[in-house]
Amino acid sequence: MEKILIKKDLFCLPWTQTILGTHYEGRVNFMALDWLTRVNYQPPMLGICVNKAHASNVAIRDTGEFSVNVPSTDMVEITDCTGLVSGIHVDKSGLFEVFYGELKSAPMIKICPLTMECKVVQTVELPTNTFFIGEIINIYSEDQFLSDGEPDVKKINPFVLTMPDNRFWSVGECIGKAWNAGKTLRDRLREKERKL
Numbered sequence: 723m724e725k726i727l728i729k730k731d732l733f734c735l736p737w738t739q740t741i742l743g744t745h746y747e748g749r750v751n752f753m754a755l756d757w758l759t760r761v762n763y764q765p766p767m768l769g770i771c772v773n774k775a776h777a778s779n780v781a782i783r784d785t786g787e788f789s790v791n792v793p794s795t796d797m798v799e800i801t802d803c804t805g806l807v808s809g810i811h812v813d814k815s816g817l818f819e820v821f822y823g824e825l826k827s828a829p830m831i832k833i834c835p836l837t838m839e840c841k842v843v844q845t846v847e848l849p850t851n852t853f854f855i856g857e858i859i860n861i862y863s864e865d866q867f868l869s870d871g872e873p874d875v876k877k878i879n880p881f882v883l884t885m886p887d888n889r890f891w892s893v894g895e896c897i898g899k900a901w902n903a904g905k906t907l908r909d910r911l912r913e914k915e916r917k918l
């Protein structure tokens with residue numbers, strides 16, 4: 723098949739849907755967040771990208787703290803709502819009941835199956851966005867979302883976003899085990915090397 727060029731933007735990959743929690747001008751604020759990535763193994767750090775026009779951007783600069791909350795599929799409506807209106811104009815603090823861990827300005831959402839409190843360790847200024855690198859201070863869940871003490875994707879039931887069609891998708895079936903599924907192929911490669 724011939725390869726064709728498609729539109730060059732950031733939106734050709736699905737991303738995990740989360741909700742960012744901050745303190746904006748002294749009140750709790752939430753924002754739909756997809757631009758997040760793992761950036762360091764130990765200590766565990768996350769990178770999040772927040773547009774400079776958002777209340778959340780101001781909030782993180784002010785406090786140096788934020789939370790990342792993973793909603794489940796039954797929270798699509800309320801998650802989307804946090805991304806439709808700015809805390810600059812509307813008080814979103816009543817949308818969720820929150821709890822706190824060690825950090826004073828990282829409100830976490832009680833009904834989310836997985837929540838993390840993060841402290842900013844580095845800030846990278848980009849033309850339209852700020853890339854905040856946050857160390858994960860603590861992660862919280864509940865027994866009902868774990869299997870053998872680890873987060874269980876079936877129980878957490880997260881969802882992902884695709885763009886530019888702007889659609890949310892639930893996670894499908896397990897199709898293989900990572901660091902395992904490729905072992906037979908790897909062994910064949912090694913075997914070939916040995917014969918050379």
Ligand SMILES: Cc1cc2nc3c(=O)[nH]c(=O)nc-3n(C[C@H](O)[C@H](O)[C@H](O)COP(=O)(O)O)c2cc1C
Pocket residue numbers: 751752753754755756757758771772773775776777778779802804805806807808809810883
């Ligand atoms: C599904 C969805 C995902 C979004 N992801 C991001 C994101 O990762 N980064 C960002 O800066 N804005 C993102 N936005 C836009 C903000 O959530 C939106 O502008 C929000 O109203 C900003 O709120 P705030 O001004 O209270 O911080 C997203 C919006 C939606 C609906």
